[in-house]
Amino acid sequence: MDKVKTYKSDAFAAIHETMSGMYDAGVIGKKTMRQFDEACLTPVQAFSPTEIKALREREEVSQTVFALYMNVSKDSVSQWERGIKKPAGPTLKLLSLVKQKGLAAIS
Amino acid sequence: MDKVKTYKSDAFAAIHETMSGMYDAGVIGKKTMRQFDEACLTPVQAFSPTEIKALREREEVSQTVFALYMNVSKDSVSQWERGIKKPAGPTLKLLSLVKQKGLAAIS
DNA sequence: TTTTAATATCGAACCAAGTTCTATATCTTT
DNA sequence: AAAGATATAGAACTTGGTTCGATATTAAAA
Incomplete structure (x- = not known):
């Protein structure tokens, strides 16, 4: 299938876990957490x-x-x-x- | 991440392509095609x-x-x-x- | 300490998406 | 010729999703 997209998903998931760990450890705050997630999301555009x-x-x-x-x-x-x-x-x-x-x- | 689920998705996609090819070749009909798709879909249940x-x-x-x-x-x-x-x-x-x-x- | 920001609940009102129904038409299959 | 899949069409109905303002708690930053 599409290895690139699959890789991207896995990478994001891995980063997310790392970020989550940092959050649990108190390294980063919730604000940073949200901003990270927003950047990760694939944009949702309109459809004609x-x-x-x-x-x-x-x-x-x-x-x-x-x-x-x-x-x-x-x-x-x-x-x-x-x-x-x-x-x-x-x-x-x-x-x-x-x-x-x-x-x-x-x- | 979850290799099992990923594998299942890829497998379904591959089978789907095969089935599509069979459909294009006239081997199977649309009815069979739809029933196949229904079987492939993960059930959507209600959430409390x-x-x-x-x-x-x-x-x-x-x-x-x-x-x-x-x-x-x-x-x-x-x-x-x-x-x-x-x-x-x-x-x-x-x-x-x-x-x-x-x-x-x-x- | 003070204050800012994020998180979450609450209630109300509005809009439109999604559903359901019937009818029609074409095309393929049996 | 009959049966079924596909797609359009229009109508009425229900309710999900949005938005607004207000309140409360908690955590972070000043």
Whole structure:
């Protein structure tokens, strides 16, 4: 698969554990801890209807299957792709994960 | 991190690609394809307020940091843990991913 | 000590995402 | 010809997620 992304995740996890240890030991404060986590997070951007459809077709799945992965109804996926409903919050997070890591990342 | 889970994901991805190839070649139908995908998906169960708080504390992050990972407001996390709002759909999917693979899975 | 900042609870109000339903249409499969 | 998968369309409903202000505790910095 994508070794780079997997490596990055593992590295972040390892660093996070180290940082957590430093936090437990009182070396750093909670403020530093939060700022670190913010820097680690992959940015979550907006998706246009076309981008959502293109993303789904890139993964070669039907709206129904895509909906199963996202844990939403098939109608919701249809409405996203037609611009009737605009995904936000947790939904955008999932879409971002799929875009950056593929469907397998949320399987 | 967790080699077993990583392996499972990679294996599923590989099998999925194989299945996709079979589908493209006309060996299998869409129905079989969907049933396969359903079998691959990790089950998404409900979370009680206590379970959400325990999960967050297991990951050793504040409500604010946890909210950043989930791409929701910090108030939402607080409301989940107090039982005022019950996460559903995409949110439950993210919580399930965190429970099974850790916060790094959605970073 | 004082004060600043982070953390978390509480209650209220608003908006829109997500759900559900029915109907229609196309295409493939049996 | 029939059955099923896929996708669009529109409508009504429910509730999750957001935002705001206020309060309280704790830890860090002045």
